[in-house]
Amino acid sequence: MPARARPLSPHLGIYRWQIGNTLSILHRLTGAALALGIVALCYWLISLAGGDAAYGSAIRVLWSPLGILFLVGWTFSFLYHLLNGVRHLFWDAGYGFERTQRHLSGWIAVVGALVLTSCVCLLVWHGARA
């Protein structure tokens, strides 16, 4: 290989942040977060097979302040990845490429995920108090 510096495509930093690339990055970030969530899900399932005491200690970990922070994060990640994933599937089928459609569906995915996450939190909080 010749040791000659070849031209590279412009680095990410040169582009202006827009809704399209922001949501694309968020899709990958939430996907990575959900991969960690699968490990937590596995831990929870094994604790269930482990019996009452093991399950109790797993719940104490997951229901600690830090655990709840992660659970809320995973809830948002799941809902956003789901909504934005459906958006991607529509693109794969050839629909929704117009500028206004792209922007509208993007905002629906983010705002929808935030609203649904709040609903889930309220529901769980209400259930825990009742």
Add this chain to the structure above:
Amino acid sequence: MSLRSPLGRVLGTGSAKDGTGHWWAQRVTAVALIPLTLWFFFSLLLLPALDYETVRVWLAQPISSLLAVLSIAVLTYHSYLGTTVIVEDYVHSGSGKVVSLMLLRFLYVLIGGASIWAILRVALGSPAL
């Protein structure tokens, strides 16, 4: 004029040697996960409580354990496909890439296998560990 070999054109593969297999598997699992994950999420959310006995009885029901096993299987496969792309994008060294892709695959088989094993133990009423 195309530089592709006749064999490559017949097999429909590009430089990655597996054609659209990875892409297509990611879409198929994504579609399957829409009902599966929604079922899992809402089942847990709508349980009257999340104590040991309630969750154990729920997961031991035939329909719950079947759908839970399917959810875990498809979920780990979909997640494996996604994280593989992340590693391929950001790990550039040849040996580092091979080692991390192999480790990733082992981890996913371990996590998926252990989760399904746990669900089956609950479903079949095995004694607590």
